[in-house]
Amino acid sequence: MDKPLKIAIAGLGTVGAGVIKVLNDNKDLMSARCGRSVEVTAVSARDRNRDRGVSLDSFTWYDNPVDMASDDNVDVVVELIGGSDGIAKALCEKAIENGKHVVTANKALIAHHGTALAKAAEAKGVNVMYEAAVAGGIPIIKALREGLAGNGFSRVYGILNGTCNYMLTNMRETGRDFDVILSEAQDLGYAEADPTFDVDGIDAAHKLAILTSVAFGCEVDFDGVQTEGIRHVSPIDIEFAEELGYRIKLLGITSRQNGTVEQRVHPCMVSKETPISQVEDVFNAVVCEGNFVDKVVLQGRGAGEGPTASAVVGDLVDIARSLSVPTFSVAADKLEKLSSASLARHKGSYYVRLMVVDKPGVFADIAGVLKEHNVSMETIVQRNRAPGETVPLVLTLHETSEDSMLKALDGIGALDSVVETPRMIRIEDF
Numbered sequence: 001m002d003k004p005l006k007i008a009i010a011g012l013g014t015v016g017a018g019v020i021k022v023l024n025d026n027k028d029l030m031s032a033r034c035g036r037s038v039e040v041t042a043v044s045a046r047d048r049n050r051d052r053g054v055s056l057d058s059f060t061w062y063d064n065p066v067d068m069a070s071d072d073n074v075d076v077v078v079e080l081i082g083g084s085d086g087i088a089k090a091l092c093e094k095a096i097e098n099g100k101h102v103v104t105a106n107k108a109l110i111a112h113h114g115t116a117l118a119k120a121a122e123a124k125g126v127n128v129m130y131e132a133a134v135a136g137g138i139p140i141i142k143a144l145r146e147g148l149a150g151n152g153f154s155r156v157y158g159i160l161n162g163t164c165n166y167m168l169t170n171m172r173e174t175g176r177d178f179d180v181i182l183s184e185a186q187d188l189g190y191a192e193a194d195p196t197f198d199v200d201g202i203d204a205a206h207k208l209a210i211l212t213s214v215a216f217g218c219e220v221d222f223d224g225v226q227t228e229g230i231r232h233v234s235p236i237d238i239e240f241a242e243e244l245g246y247r248i249k250l251l252g253i254t255s256r257q258n259g260t261v262e263q264r265v266h267p268c269m270v271s272k273e274t275p276i277s278q279v280e281d282v283f284n285a286v287v288c289e290g291n292f293v294d295k296v297v298l299q300g301r302g303a304g305e306g307p308t309a310s311a312v313v314g315d316l317v318d319i320a321r322s323l324s325v326p327t328f329s330v331a332a333d334k335l336e337k338l339s340s341a342s343l344a345r346h347k348g349s350y351y352v353r354l355m356v357v358d359k360p361g362v363f364a365d366i367a368g369v370l371k372e373h374n375v376s377m378e379t380i381v382q383r384n385r386a387p388g389e390t391v392p393l394v395l396t397l398h399e400t401s402e403d404s405m406l407k408a409l410d411g412i413g414a415l416d417s418v419v420e421t422p423r424m425i426r427i428e429d430f
């Protein structure tokens, strides 16, 4: 057997404790698969005495995780603290500087600093690996970078946030309150330290920016992701979606068109006939469209202790086997700088829900505004009849440019008979 691979773990929360459990439980499997053992030698967290269900007795304890990057008894630093800057970044930079590999589950860090970290690591001949950062236990980075490397990609999309999928599924199935379901997702260890990152789509945007780089071989451009979360998705929209044959999913979609990429994260209506609409609860799914393989769909648990730790340990196995791959899909100094397309030029179909006063002439007024902006209506549904009172009115619109749709919505929102801000959800045709 070769020398053991010695690892330091920074952060012993949901994921950190999970990694220690996987390495303990599957110790013999790891040794057989790597031809060497994978051993934790050092750990760091905020609270040394918290019961995590794992013993820390045999590890060197560090109060400051950055000091682990200078420990000669460490080959790989596993960063499981979180945050795009601060201590997580300092730790990873120091580890690379000292010639140690880095494994992280931190999508915020890779989304903001992935290109720079990749350049630094590749110059030093060490790896920065982040499989756990995107779609948790699903090996999507490996799939895009290695298994599907024979393909050019036109589009990659999927359900990238377990918390939001859990919430949308539960809202549909139980009609319970948004906040109650969110706190359940937090208790299950799915949510980010700041759960607004989940519900506002930022976490999915971090992951999408990373997928874009791996799929298209370009620098990570988080600021180029156009992001909208699930806060405005109401139970009434979920019900209408069902009635119209759709499910509402928060999707991340990246596509390449000539010299630009379009990166967007927002709630989508997807036909109940599509496989992705059936992916529920904390499950994630990613669809890769390759020019030779056609569609590949990967599905699995996107968050939680076991699935996330599984991905971290998969990266450790690659390092123990001395696998050498670029951080993204091409060498870091050859990543293209692609500009991100504005959503204003996006073309798509739309669902719009209005709250209107039930009186004659409302349909005609709405139709007039749509005509003015050259937007063509597919269906219009008014469920209740309540003369003089407020009722929901739902429209679906044929393919049009986002720009025209938004202008039409402004016009519709300004009509006297429309009493709330119109709600719009994009319909995706996969």
Ligand SMILES: NC(=O)c1ccc[n+]([C@@H]2O[C@H](COP(=O)([O-])OP(=O)(O)OC[C@H]3O[C@@H](n4cnc5c(N)ncnc54)[C@H](O)[C@@H]3O)[C@@H](O)[C@H]2O)c1
Pocket: 010, 011, 012, 013, 014, 015, 016, 044, 045, 046, 047, 063, 064, 065, 080, 081, 082, 083, 087, 105, 106, 107, 132, 133, 136, 189, 190, 191, 192, 193, 302, 303, 304, 305, 308
């Ligand atoms: N929980 C999940 O399902 C999941 C899935 C994929 C990726 N991630 C990512 O994994 C990372 C960790 O997530 P988590 O859910 O385990 O978080 P957590 O809050 O459960 O754990 C964070 C750990 O970091 C430690 N920590 C915080 N500040 C520290 C400091 N200054 N010095 C030393 N230790 C410090 C805390 O003590 C804690 O042990 C994050 O980047 C998160 O985005 C989490």
Ligand SMILES: N[C@@H](CCO)C(=O)O
Pocket: 133, 135, 136, 160, 161, 162, 163, 164, 190, 191, 192, 198, 203, 302, 303, 304
């Ligand atoms: N908060 C994230 C964790 C996994 O990255 C989610 O809910 O998907």
Ligand code: NA
Pocket: 131, 132, 133, 134, 135, 136, 137, 138, 139, 140, 141, 311
């Ligand atoms: Na993954």
